[in-house]
Amino acid sequence: MLQVEGLTIAAADTQLVQNLSLELAEGQITCLIGPSGCGKSSVVKWLAGVLPPTLTAQGRARLDGSAVTPPHPSIAYQPQQDTLFPWLTIAENAALGLEIAGVHRRDAQARIAPLLPAFGLDGTAQLFPDQLSGGMRQRAAFLRTIVQDSRFVLLDEPFSALDAVTRLKMQDWLCQQLARTPRGVLMVTHDLYEATQLADRVLVMGGNPGRILADLPIPSPRDTRTEASLAPMRVSLRSLLLEKTP
Amino acid sequence: MSFLKRSFPTVLIALALLSAWEVYCARAAVSPLVLPAPHDVLRGLWLNRADIGSHALATLTVTATGFSLSVLVAFATSVALYFLPWLRRGAMPLLVASQTVPIVALAPLMVLWFGFGLLPKVLLVILVTFFPMLVSLLSGYARLPLAYRDQLVSMGAGQWSVFRRATLPVARSAFFAGLRISATYAVVAAIFAEYSGARRGLGIYILSAKNNFRADLVLAAVVVSACLTLLLLALLHGVDRATGRRFRRDNDATG
Numbered sequence: 001m002l003q004v005e006g007l008t009i010a011a012a013d014t015q016l017v018q019n020l021s022l023e024l025a026e027g028q029i030t031c032l033i034g035p036s037g038c039g040k041s042s043v044v045k046w047l048a049g050v051l052p053p054t055l056t057a058q059g060r061a062r063l064d065g066s067a068v069t070p071p072h073p074s075i076a077y078q079p080q081q082d083t084l085f086p087w088l089t090i091a092e093n094a095a096l097g098l099e100i101a102g103v104h105r106r107d108a109q110a111r112i113a114p115l116l117p118a119f120g121l122d123g124t125a126q127l128f129p130d131q132l133s134g135g136m137r138q139r140a141a142f143l144r145t146i147v148q149d150s151r152f153v154l155l156d157e158p159f160s161a162l163d164a165v166t167r168l169k170m171q172d173w174l175c176q177q178l179a180r181t182p183r184g185v186l187m188v189t190h191d192l193y194e195a196t197q198l199a200d201r202v203l204v205m206g207g208n209p210g211r212i213l214a215d216l217p218i219p220s221p222r223d224t225r226t227e228a229s230l231a232p233m234r235v236s237l238r239s240l241l242l243e244k245t246p
Numbered sequence: 247m248s249f250l251k252r253s254f255p256t257v258l259i260a261l262a263l264l265s266a267w268e269v270y271c272a273r274a275a276v277s278p279l280v281l282p283a284p285h286d287v288l289r290g291l292w293l294n295r296a297d298i299g300s301h302a303l304a305t306l307t308v309t310a311t312g313f314s315l316s317v318l319v320a321f322a323t324s325v326a327l328y329f330l331p332w333l334r335r336g337a338m339p340l341l342v343a344s345q346t347v348p349i350v351a352l353a354p355l356m357v358l359w360f361g362f363g364l365l366p367k368v369l370l371v372i373l374v375t376f377f378p379m380l381v382s383l384l385s386g387y388a389r390l391p392l393a394y395r396d397q398l399v400s401m402g403a404g405q406w407s408v409f410r411r412a413t414l415p416v417a418r419s420a421f422f423a424g425l426r427i428s429a430t431y432a433v434v435a436a437i438f439a440e441y442s443g444a445r446r447g448l449g450i451y452i453l454s455a456k457n458n459f460r461a462d463l464v465l466a467a468v469v470v471s472a473c474l475t476l477l478l479l480a481l482l483h484g485v486d487r488a489t490g491r492r493f494r495r496d497n498d499a500t501g
Contacts, residue, residue, distance in 0.1 A: 049399060
């Protein structure tokens with residue numbers, strides 16, 4: 001269980017997030033949804049230990065009840081862009097987190113190689129990011145995140161840069177991957193459809209200053225969800241966002 | 247083939263200029279003591295090839311030693327300034343001010359302080375070539391996309407690890423740009439240092455040729471110095487091509 005308690009994030013003269021608390025359960029996907037500028041990304045960045053120095057934060061993170069200071073090896077982070085380094089091959093990019101954690105380069109590569117087919121990256125180990133499509137790059141970035149064996153994964157709008165079709169494919173693919181290697185996921189998104197399709201739980205954030213407006217579990221299993229069954233939830237989420245945010 | 251194609255306009259312009267110079271010298275009957283024709287310069291170069299060659303070797307030694315040390319000093323200084331912002335704030339204005347000191351004033355002082363050996367010349371080459379490299383490196387470091395840094399920090403990378411894994415690779419092209427600028431100054435700085443006082447070198451060769459009213463030999467030495475600079479640039483280009491294929495990929499993962 002990863003908990004955030006009483007998180008307040010402030011810029012020089014404004015409070016971006018006020019006294020926010022949330023819990024992430026192991027193996028569950030939690031989507032954080034809200035309007036632009038409500039502080040969603042700042043919350044995730046704080047948990048990843050990469051809050052910009054222009055912002056100050058107060059609050060605690062607890063992992064299984066013990067206080068932890070981000071960045072933490074149990075929490076992996078994937079920003080909006082895939083941030084694959086253009087001068088590294090896909091295999092080298094994917095092994096980056098392992099190498100930083102102290103795994104020898106050869107051992108890291110050995111761990112990456114058998115995972116490539118499952119990530120749809122067969123035969124790309126020695127290719128460079130610019131030789132891959134947007135979807136493949138995103139999968140390579142996921143591989144880099146997943147292979148770190150962190151219990152929790154923070155995804156900051158991971159599909160926002162993809163075209164609509166690739167995005168749908170990647171959403172299905174992510175669900176399959178997480179079913180195979182379960183992680184506690186906190187995913188920031190703007191997209192109501194994405195949130196209701198993927199999440200076990202949707203946290204709705206409001207802005208000025210950022211706070212949790214609602215915590216909505218989606219109990220039905222993902223493979224049984226249909227457009228019709230999700231429609232009422234989307235309607236209530238939509239009205240919540242429209243009513244409670246300026 | 248593409249090299250020949252690329253070089254063709256340069257060769258054509260150079261030949262046109264040299265032809266114009268040759269024709270002007272023939273038509274205007276200018277004294278070779280004042281303006282020797284290109285063929286006079288080439289003849290002087292050929293007849294004095296052994297002498298000019300040994301002087302060029304001395305200049306090459308000064309240039310290579312000074313430039314190599316300058317690269318090391320510039321890199322070490324850039325790392326120190328990158329990791330210590332207070333040092334950067336304090337030292338940069340002084341470093342900029344150091345570049346306003348005229349080399350004409352400094353070169354004789356170097357000879358006065360350190361004698362006629364290698365040291366004053368090497369110091370002068372360092373002083374002239376160090377700054378463009380330092381500025382290029384620092385501007386290269388500043389190009390590190392924040393997303394790259396965040397990605398590495400979230401993985402637990404420390405400052406040095408971020409520098410080694412992302413900042414240095416990102417700064418590579420800026421570093422080579424700085425190297426090329428500095429390389430064009432290096433030979434000129436060595437020659438100027440020799441001009442102010444030396445036993446051997448193209449600088450002292452030019453000085454003595456000028457004093458003997460041998461404009462053809464002055465220009466012959468200039469031709470050799472230009473060749474040395476081109477050689478240095480070709481060497482840097484070769485190193486860049488041989489080691490940096492993966493760094494020339496134009497893709498930017500930060501979008």
